Amino acid sequence: MTPLLLHLRRYFLTGLLVITPIWGTYLILKTLLRTLDGIVGDALQRHLAFYLPGFGIVVLVALILLVGLVATNFLGRELVRLWEELLHRVPIVRNIYSVMKSIVDAISLQQKAQFNRVVLVEFPQKGSYSIAFVTGELDEIRRVTAERVLNVYVPTALNPTSGYLIFVPEEKVMPLSMSVEDGMKVIISGGFYAPGSAAKPSPADAGRAPGRP
Numbered sequence: 001m002t003p004l005l006l007h008l009r010r011y012f013l014t015g016l017l018v019i020t021p022i023w024g025t026y027l028i029l030k031t032l033l034r035t036l037d038g039i040v041g042d043a044l045q046r047h048l049a050f051y052l053p054g055f056g057i058v059v060l061v062a063l064i065l066l067v068g069l070v071a072t073n074f075l076g077r078e079l080v081r082l083w084e085e086l087l088h089r090v091p092i093v094r095n096i097y098s099v100m101k102s103i104v105d106a107i108s109l110q111q112k113a114q115f116n117r118v119v120l121v122e123f124p125q126k127g128s129y130s131i132a133f134v135t136g137e138l139d140e141i142r143r144v145t146a147e148r149v150l151n152v153y154v155p156t157a158l159n160p161t162s163g164y165l166i167f168v169p170e171e172k173v174m175p176l177s178m179s180v181e182d183g184m185k186v187i188i189s190g191g192f193y194a195p196g197s198a199a200k201p202s203p204a205d206a207g208r209a210p211g212r213p
Helices: 003-047 055-071 074-087 091-108 139-145 180-188
Strands: 117-122 129-136 149-155 163-169
Touching: 003 055, 055 074, 074 091, 117 149, 117 180, 129 180, 139 149, 139 163
Parallel strands: none
Antiparallel strands: 117 129, 129 149, 149 163
């Protein structure tokens, strides 16, 4: 392949990588706004003498804010809890609701307080590494193993709501400098997302002479 074709190929791929997420975001937002406006807007048009396009979205946003306001107080939290208990009693509905709620929680990181920090562990085999999250410690396991063992959750790529809970000795857990949010973004993106902070050199790299592999 000639140098000109190589440059054209590189430019094309670079342009494609830039345009694809922008165009995809536009299509998703366009579809979402039209759908939301259609759901609320159709009902408003039947009861109002006049209707402005997009007004349904405004009403929907106001409704979401109202629900959020109610759900943040004690009475609202109890109502949400009772509603979730009711949904969990319906066989098919509880499965759908549980999956959707887990995905939303993972993406919004509402439960990130459960993750103490981001680490690197050898998983699923020696010589292979996975990004994981420390979730705590269990005293019973620590007594059985006679060493400090950490609870480590290894999420699966693209869908962090599923994964593996493993127990790793503290000395075999390698801490990372990225935040929990960045770690979750790396998992959800399948490794395409790269945290903006500069990576700190590993101990092996720190002792390596410049210019040597």
